[in-house]
Amino acid sequence: MLISILSGKGGTGKTLVSVNMAVVSECGTYADCDVEEPNGYLFLNPVISHEEEVNVKIPVIDADLCDGCRKCIDFCNFNALAYTGNKVIVFEDICHSCGGCTLVCPRKAITEKDKSVGKFEKGMSGNTTFMSGTMKVGVASGIPIVKRILKEVHVNREEDVFIDSPPGSACIVMESIRYADYCVLVAEPTIFGRHNLEMVHELVKVFGKKYGVVLNKCTDKPNPSEDYCLKEGISILGRIPFDASLGAIASVGGIAALEDERFRAIFNSILSGIKEDPELI
């Protein structure tokens, strides 16, 4: 079963929930798709057995063959090509690697080269399979890296896979929930948390996913995110208390479910809540 953990707002506890669920699931897979700011490795300390570069295709112009017709520049919708000083210049960082320029060039002056945008890693942390991607600083889009991780995830699909998604609700989040069987939305008890929960709620509905909410940082004060769940009839999979000891464990990369029986029980109950969701059966 493929479970994506997302939140819209950053810092609500996606990584906390993903890592702990992967650990309590026994023999599950944790896949960190927050490739701009991956943090899962800090908690799981995996032994990496496989590492590879993730490349995209970038055009290379043969100046001897180019006659300056500018068909490639007119074609490029991303404005990644320009003609200055009697030659075509490629802005590699904004190229989307669509390959259009190589197709339209009448003189076949454009070929492609590989450009590394980051790396993909796979390994083990105890019984948990670990996968992660890291985008290079300065690169605009981590989507090719997320795609590489998901390709590997499909190989392990019969196990439980927990996908730690990036924050937000843009294209890269979409990519990390696209194949999910279930989405876990993590929300915190602020009006910011609620507003961003509304946004990802809309997103999982658009994608027709099954979903439930985990309320994190719960106190005895009013919880705007909980109010939203009750109003919308969204199933609440669990409540994680706001707790100084949990914060202390997480701040130094500890795994709460392994250090405190109370938290193990909470994550176990979230996991069984998903497995027993009547919508799935």
Place this chain on the structure above:
Amino acid sequence: MKQLLILSGKGGTGKTTVASSFISLSEARSFADCDVDAPNLHLVTRTEVLPEVKDYFGLPKAFIDPDICIGCDMCRQECRFEAISCEGDLYTVDNNACEGCGVCKYVCPVSAVCMHDEKAGEMMLYREKTHTFSTAKLRMGSGTSGMLVTEVKKRLMPYVDPGDLVIIDGSPGIGCPVIASLSGVDMVLIVAEPTLSGISDMERIIGTALNFKIRTTVCINKADINDKLSDEIEKYCADKKLHFLGRIPYDPLVVQSVNDGKPVADLDCPAGNAIKIVYNKSIKLLEEMAV
């Protein structure tokens, strides 16, 4: 005009808390929320007028006319984004995967593909008596958030006076929306968090900002949740010769002020007072740069 951009790398460290406080303290006349896929600044900003709303169109999406399509499969083979699928003899485009490059249209031998605009979000411009506020909301799952960030900033500019300080709330991460928000900025303030995750993410966003040769400063939020890691952050800044602007303590009143829709700097409390110190140091640095 000076532009101050607030970033963090990691989400949820307190960008909007700091940004809304800076806006209140400086009585800012112009500000923007560039976190277009999870905007929140409007929730803690007084707005009295209705916004001027404008639709945002990203890049066009491909559409295959089934009546013209001859099923040659060329478009599916050439699409690098795996956006075209075929069931039976019906070819369709997945709008969420299509990036609008136009390759399918180019290779189609019978001109069955056309590109059409699709609304990808909404931009809101609040023109109040005392200030102008530009923000936007990306439609669920749309791409091109970087382009929308650029539009949000562009929409604000006609209302900015030469002497103004423009405060911009950024998005988490280090990718295209962050890179788009960095353009034209005079100073970046990074709100860091003393956790291993927070430090790892801070180092990556500092690298991104320095790539653009923008003056980068750092403050720590919830500093007392781990004093040892806060010391490490301060030392990291000293080693990298970055201005360190102060520590903001964990303060339960922050959550309460957010939920009341108010900037925390409006309250006399430990976090609010610490933000005032960070603010004063930021202003001093920006003024030094003007000389």
